[in-house]
Amino acid sequence: MSENKKILAIYSYMDLLIDTIKExxxxxFEDIRAFSPVPSHEIEDALDKGYEPSKxxxxxxxxAILGACVGAAFTVLTSLxxxxxxxxxxxxxxxxxxxxxxxxxxxxxxxxTFLGLxxxxxxxxxxxxIHYDDRFSNDKFGILVTFDNxxxxxxEHILRDFGSEELKLDGxxxxxxxxxxxxxxxxxxxxxxxxxxxxxKESDS
Amino acid sequence: xxxIAEADKYSNLNKTVMNMLTxxxxxxxxxxxxxxxxxxxxxYCFIYQVYTGLGVAGYSHPVLWGVYITDFVFWVGIxxxxxxxxxxxxxxxxxxRMSIYRIxxxxxxxxxxxxxxxxxxxxxxxWNFYWLLPYPNQRGxxxxxxxxxxxxxxxxxxxxxxxTVFFFIGMIPDIAAIRDTVVGKTKKVLYSVLSxxxxxxxxxxxxxxxxxxxxxxxxxxxxxSVHSVVSWDFAMANTPGWHTTIFPPYFVAGAIFSGLAMxxxxxxxxRKIFKLEDYITMENFEGMSKMIILTSCIVFYxxxxxxxxAWYSGNKYEYDQFLYRATGDYAFFYWTMMFCNGIVPxxxxxxxxxxxLVILFIISxxxxxxxxxxxxxxxxxxxxxxxxxxxWGLYKPSWVELGITVGSFAWFFMFFLIFVRxxxxxxxxxxxxxxxxxxxxxxxxxx
Numbered sequence: 001m002s003e004n005k006k007i008l009a010i011y012s013y014m015d016l017l018i019d020t021i022k023e024x025x026x027x028x029f030e031d032i033r034a035f036s037p038v039p040s041h042e043i044e045d046a047l048d049k050g051y052e053p054s055k056x057x058x059x060x061x062x063x064a065i066l067g068a069c070v071g072a073a074f075t076v077l078t079s080l081x082x083x084x085x086x087x088x089x090x091x092x093x094x095x096x097x098x099x100x101x102x103x104x105x106x107x108x109x110x111x112x113t114f115l116g117l118x119x120x121x122x123x124x125x126x127x128x129x130i131h132y133d134d135r136f137s138n139d140k141f142g143i144l145v146t147f148d149n150x151x152x153x154x155x156e157h158i159l160r161d162f163g164s165e166e167l168k169l170d171g172x173x174x175x176x177x178x179x180x181x182x183x184x185x186x187x188x189x190x191x192x193x194x195x196x197x198x199x200x201k202e203s204d205s
Numbered sequence: 206x207x208x209i210a211e212a213d214k215y216s217n218l219n220k221t222v223m224n225m226l227t228x229x230x231x232x233x234x235x236x237x238x239x240x241x242x243x244x245x246x247x248x249y250c251f252i253y254q255v256y257t258g259l260g261v262a263g264y265s266h267p268v269l270w271g272v273y274i275t276d277f278v279f280w281v282g283i284x285x286x287x288x289x290x291x292x293x294x295x296x297x298x299x300x301x302r303m304s305i306y307r308i309x310x311x312x313x314x315x316x317x318x319x320x321x322x323x324x325x326x327x328x329x330x331x332w333n334f335y336w337l338l339p340y341p342n343q344r345g346x347x348x349x350x351x352x353x354x355x356x357x358x359x360x361x362x363x364x365x366x367x368x369t370v371f372f373f374i375g376m377i378p379d380i381a382a383i384r385d386t387v388v389g390k391t392k393k394v395l396y397s398v399l400s401x402x403x404x405x406x407x408x409x410x411x412x413x414x415x416x417x418x419x420x421x422x423x424x425x426x427x428x429x430s431v432h433s434v435v436s437w438d439f440a441m442a443n444t445p446g447w448h449t450t451i452f453p454p455y456f457v458a459g460a461i462f463s464g465l466a467m468x469x470x471x472x473x474x475x476r477k478i479f480k481l482e483d484y485i486t487m488e489n490f491e492g493m494s495k496m497i498i499l500t501s502c503i504v505f506y507x508x509x510x511x512x513x514x515a516w517y518s519g520n521k522y523e524y525d526q527f528l529y530r531a532t533g534d535y536a537f538f539y540w541t542m543m544f545c546n547g548i549v550p551x552x553x554x555x556x557x558x559x560x561x562l563v564i565l566f567i568i569s570x571x572x573x574x575x576x577x578x579x580x581x582x583x584x585x586x587x588x589x590x591x592x593x594x595x596x597w598g599l600y601k602p603s604w605v606e607l608g609i610t611v612g613s614f615a616w617f618f619m620f621f622l623i624f625v626r627x628x629x630x631x632x633x634x635x636x637x638x639x640x641x642x643x644x645x646x647x648x649x650x651x652x
Contacts, residue, residue, distance in 0.1 A: 012643060012645075013643050013644050013645040013646075014642045014643060014644060015644040015645055015646055016645055033406050033407060033408065034406065034407040035404065035405050035406050035407075036405060036407070036410070037215060037378075037382070037405060037633075037634065037637055038634055038637040038638050038642070039410040039411075039413070039414045039634070039638070040410070040642070043407055043410075044407060044410075044411060047407055053411070054411050054412040054415050054416075056412050056415050056416045056419070057415065057419070060416075060419040064423075074339070075350045078339060078347035078348075078350075079347070079350065081345070081347060082345055082346060082347055086349055086351050086352075087351060089351055093351060096350055096351045096356070097350055099356045099359070099360070099430070099434060100350055100355075100356065100359050102426075102430060103356075103359040103360055103363040103427075103430070104359070104363075106363055106367060106423050106426070106427045106430075107363040107366060107367065109423055110366070110367045110370060110371075110420060110423045110424075111366070111370065113416050113419050113420055113423070114370050114374065114416070114420075116412075116416060117374065117412060117413065117416035118401065120412040120416075121403075121408060121409040121412040121413060132404050134385035134386070135385070136385075136404065136405050137219075137378070137381050137382035137384075137385045137386075137403075137405055137633075138215060138216050138219045138382065138385065138386070139213075139215035139216040139219070139643065144406075163645065
């Protein structure tokens with residue numbers, strides 16, 4: 001347990017990030033979290049199975065049903081509470097109440113979706129700030145891998161080979177950049193074709 | 206945009222947005238102060254009205270709904286295209302919405318905040334406004350759910366709440382981007398709190414995109430329901446000129462029409478001042494112009510069909526009402542409306558005009574004026590000549606009403622001016638979605 005470590009790798013390019021995720025998963029590292037400045041289906045696809053689909057839909061559905069019930073109960077019960085005939089209409093006249101029911105459905109459904117968003121994304125053990133980099137909201141991508149200490153070498157190797165620009169082990173920078181290209185044969189059977197573990201990106205304006 | 210290196214597009218966008226949030230210039234302050242002066246005048250008019258009584262508001266016997274209700278409908282209408290652009294066009298995956306939707310959404314929230322004031326201003330005893338709300342009270346009385354005015358309370362307050370939350374949700378990732386760049390402790394804390402700890406991890410994105418989608422699904426029928434309910438304020442009464450089934454679609458189309466014009470009115474100067482040409486492109490204006498043509502056609506059709514139905518129905522009161530609109534005391538307002546809403550937008554069929562921002566700006570102003578007159582015509586003209594000739598009468602807005610109307614514009618622009626200096630007016634995350642994804646090994650943006 002105490003052996004678990006987290007390493008954060010920072011990338012400039014999304015395709016390198018996705019290749020890395022695929023490689024890590026093929027080597028059995030499933031506890032991966034990816035950061036990006038944009039939502040990306042590619043990243044989601046690369047990480048699939050690792051995460052169950054978001055539960056926010058249940059919040060939406062339950063909120064909408066609850067809202068409609070509240071709207072119906074509110075209009076009907078208050079009308080019955082003081083039964084007064086207006087415009088020769090029945091005490092409980094359903095058509096106008098549908099409008100109130102509809103609005104309550106949207107209101108409570110919307111608010112519970114918001115609650116669902118907060119509960120599902122924030123309170124669910126969000127990332128520790130030491131495993132975050134300010135550039136993720138700008139132009140960098142990143143992955144956070146949790147692994148057993150024994151696998152450290154292997155993980156580091158994969159991350160370096162696949163073009164990460166910076167590695168942070170539990171918040172400490174491991175090295176600035178991959179200085180020397182190490183064209184090793186170990187990272188062989190990576191499914192994505194192109195990328196040889198070559199030199200780092202050179203023009204970094 | 207083509208000059209910017211592919212890899213730098215993301216960071217350039219962040220820089221552009223951050224540049225909008227720097228210390229306000231002298232120009233901004235002068236506009237802001239002038240705006241506050243107008244607002245102060247509006248507030249003065251309101252206080253004067255409260256102290257003196259509603260008599261100062263130009264109301265005279267048959268016309269007891271005047272400029273305030275016109276303003277209310279006008280501002281609710283302005284709000285609508287914000288939700289259209291942010292939610293409906295989101296569901297249709299219209300890419301031209303990306304760079305303007307934040308501005309449109311902000312406009313929605315501020316326009317609803319403005320509209321919400323008018324039913325209260327319109328009250329003789331504004332301090333009793335809470336009687337509109339259903340709450341348990343000593344008398345054991347509840348509100349009348351059969352009344353369209355109460356539907357309005359529910360519809361507009363739901364709309365205000367949902368559009369504000371939707372506006373906020375859309376901003377969370379962008380506020381996080383500001384938090385990560387901004388300097389200064391207070392600002393950092395403020396943006397950190399507002400960003401709700403957003404980190405942009407895949408788990409957050411997947412929850413976020415789904416929540417956003419559901420919100421768009423809620424907002425879409427909501428926007429249609431709200432203006433339909435507003436139109437029922439009139440259509441449910443048997444006043445000639447009001448009592449027609451065409452009102453809901455006619456009002457919804459009119460609302461979107463006027464709102465789009467207001468988005469253009471706001472975007473053109475904003476684009477110029479903050480040099481946003483790379484992001485708010487001619488494509489955005491093209492898209493909006495085309496939607497203006499569409500909604501203008503719907504509105505113009507409604508104007509004509511109203512006349513046709515008034516004649517075809519054989520209902521004398523209805524027919525006389527429409528004849529009076531076109532030829533009576535208020536004919537000037539009527540023909541201004543016809544010209545601004547029915548004729549002027551058709552200039553946008555020509556690409557040259559669509560692409561000329563000065564002309565586009567003028568057209569958008571004319572549409573705003575035309576749509577204000579449309580509401581004025583519907584409300585005031587219909588009331589001034591109802592069934593009995595004995596109770597006919599004319600109405601002229603007083604300086605108090607006009608002062609409050611000017612004040613409402615100042616109120617709206619005050620929020621907007623603060624907004625462009627404090628919150629991200631461009632959606633960073635969504636514009637990045639249409640920028641090419643940085644890739645080392647080439648390949649195109651997937652979609």
